[in-house]
Amino acid sequence: MHFIDFSIAVRPDLLAGLRSLWSNLAAPGTWWSGAERVAIAEGARGGTTDLIPSAAAGAARTIYDDITATSRVWVEGVLAGGLMMPAFVEVIGVVSRLAAVDEFTRALGRPLEPLPEALPGSPTREGPPSARPGRSWVPMVGGMSITRALSLVPAESEAQEEIHGPLYLSYGQMADQGFERELTRPQMELVAGRVSAINECFY
Amino acid sequence: MMLRESSKAFGYDVDIRAVTDPSIDPGVPHGSLLVAFSDAVLGRHDVDALRSELVEAIGDSGLLGAAGVIGNFSMMNRIADATGMPVGRGFLAATEDVRKLLGLDRFKHE
Numbered sequence: 001m002h003f004i005d006f007s008i009a010v011r012p013d014l015l016a017g018l019r020s021l022w023s024n025l026a027a028p029g030t031w032w033s034g035a036e037r038v039a040i041a042e043g044a045r046g047g048t049t050d051l052i053p054s055a056a057a058g059a060a061r062t063i064y065d066d067i068t069a070t071s072r073v074w075v076e077g078v079l080a081g082g083l084m085m086p087a088f089v090e091v092i093g094v095v096s097r098l099a100a101v102d103e104f105t106r107a108l109g110r111p112l113e114p115l116p117e118a119l120p121g122s123p124t125r126e127g128p129p130s131a132r133p134g135r136s137w138v139p140m141v142g143g144m145s146i147t148r149a150l151s152l153v154p155a156e157s158e159a160q161e162e163i164h165g166p167l168y169l170s171y172g173q174m175a176d177q178g179f180e181r182e183l184t185r186p187q188m189e190l191v192a193g194r195v196s197a198i199n200e201c202f203y
Numbered sequence: 204m205m206l207r208e209s210s211k212a213f214g215y216d217v218d219i220r221a222v223t224d225p226s227i228d229p230g231v232p233h234g235s236l237l238v239a240f241s242d243a244v245l246g247r248h249d250v251d252a253l254r255s256e257l258v259e260a261i262g263d264s265g266l267l268g269a270a271g272v273i274g275n276f277s278m279m280n281r282i283a284d285a286t287g288m289p290v291g292r293g294f295l296a297a298t299e300d301v302r303k304l305l306g307l308d309r310f311k312h313e
Contacts, residue, residue: 008263008264008266008267009263009264009267010267011267014267014271063281063285064281067280067281067284067285068284070284070285070287071287072287075285075287089286092281092282092285092286093282095281096277096278096279096281096282096285097278099274099277099278099281100274100275100277100278101274102277103244103245103270103273103274103277104270104271104273104274104277106244106247106250107240107244107250107254107266107269107270107273107274108254108266108267108270109250109251109254134289135287135289136286136287136288136289137285137286137287138286138287140286144288144289146279146282146283146288149282149283149286149288150282150286160278160282163275163278164275164278164279166271167271167272167274167275167278168271168272168275168276177205177208177209177211177212178209178212178213179209181268182261182264182265182267182268182269182271183237183261183265183268183269183272184209184213184231184232185205185209185212185213186206186209186210186212186213186215186217186231187231187232187233187234187237187268187269188209188268188272189205189206189209189210190206190217190221190222190229190231190234190237190238191237191238191241191269191272191273191276192205192206192272192275192276193205193206193219193222194221194222194225194237194238194241194242195241195245195272195273195276195277195280196222196276196280197222197223198241198242198245198246199245199276199277199280199281199284201279201280201283201284
């Protein structure tokens, strides 16, 4: 069992979200097997693995640990290293959710959650939906917005949305400027803004 | 934008410059502490004392809420910056004053 022995009470929806995210990480994805997805997470945390191509391990590490280093040229280099675009998008999804869990964990003062045991099975390899290249570095389906950033791999978009609500706000709740849970909405937005400034995120 | 709009809803006299300048009082209850805590977590500094101070001020549930937001935006920032998410022209125009005030244009990378 993962995510046990918290020193403070954790909302049931958040606990369920974290456990679901870990199960999702361990399971076969669209372009990577469960073992490869866990290896991507290991590589992101700085571990070494022969299970995934070096281009994937390098991309995972940069996204996790040095996100300010990304650029269009960097993406082109990752793809030139042998990754298909949809497989790269899945790496972004896996690593970004890992970063969410790890920073949440650090904030609470807990040791990093051990990575899950990979589940057997093959990736679905469901062809990417029709996506048009735009001004972003990766194609998106149905227009460009942060909620569609991973839409080239729909399962990654769904996993992102699933944890977004428990950690912060659901997409529906975001319209409610008067929202209040553990923090008031302005307190939440202050933390969000500061985190984004530290990460030098223009978006 | 969200900080400014939500602060209106709560009647806070917010100073959004605190987002990029932690020496400024944000005008949000326990705001300076929340900023310092975020800095310590992401900067890998010693967080224990600030975490205790935060719990003293807003309780365990407040700590949980702050940790959740830190986690979520650690995810969203990475998605935006790894996919090269562009900012729409309309949004750019609407946020020109904020971007100038906070010096956000230095974060653009192509």
